[in-house]
Amino acid sequence: MISLGLACAAAVLLPVIWSVSRSDPLPPPRPPTLPDTELDWRCERGHVFLAAGQVGRRLCSMCDQLASPMTYYACPVQTHGPFRVEVEFTPDDDLGTRVARLRLIGRQWFSVEEGVRCPQCDRLLIYEPSKSLRMRLVQPQDTGD
Numbered sequence: 001m002i003s004l005g006l007a008c009a010a011a012v013l014l015p016v017i018w019s020v021s022r023s024d025p026l027p028p029p030r031p032p033t034l035p036d037t038e039l040d041w042r043c044e045r046g047h048v049f050l051a052a053g054q055v056g057r058r059l060c061s062m063c064d065q066l067a068s069p070m071t072y073y074a075c076p077v078q079t080h081g082p083f084r085v086e087v088e089f090t091p092d093d094d095l096g097t098r099v100a101r102l103r104l105i106g107r108q109w110f111s112v113e114e115g116v117r118c119p120q121c122d123r124l125l126i127y128e129p130s131k132s133l134r135m136r137l138v139q140p141q142d143t144g145d
């Protein structure tokens, strides 16, 4: 247990130490691309596993079903959700990839522009990054109201 914790801490700290100890200027940060990013994936049988992002679905690591990237969305009414939302990526000339469509598990797909609605009150759901540890990708524009 202890050694696992230390290994994790080292993995987090090492890049920081490296960047602090270097004297020459660092190259400008490159935004993470989809394959750089570990996502939660969920298969049709409900297995959830971690894997690199990609456009299109991938096979579940535990069974032979197809899996989609999964993240969490919250309702403005805080007692509703959070809800698991499946994500579909599409290639994008400027960004590399972007989110194209979203759906609540087992429901119909909606474009990012439409968004997904709360199954309890029909309000537009909001991307909830705190619930989604590894998802650091371009998200739908904040509608800001």
Ligand SMILES: [Zn+2]
Binding pocket: 043, 044, 045, 046, 047, 060, 061, 062, 063, 064, 065
């Ligand atoms: Zn599975």
Ligand SMILES: [Zn+2]
Binding pocket: 075, 076, 077, 080, 118, 119, 120, 121, 122, 123
């Ligand atoms: Zn709601």
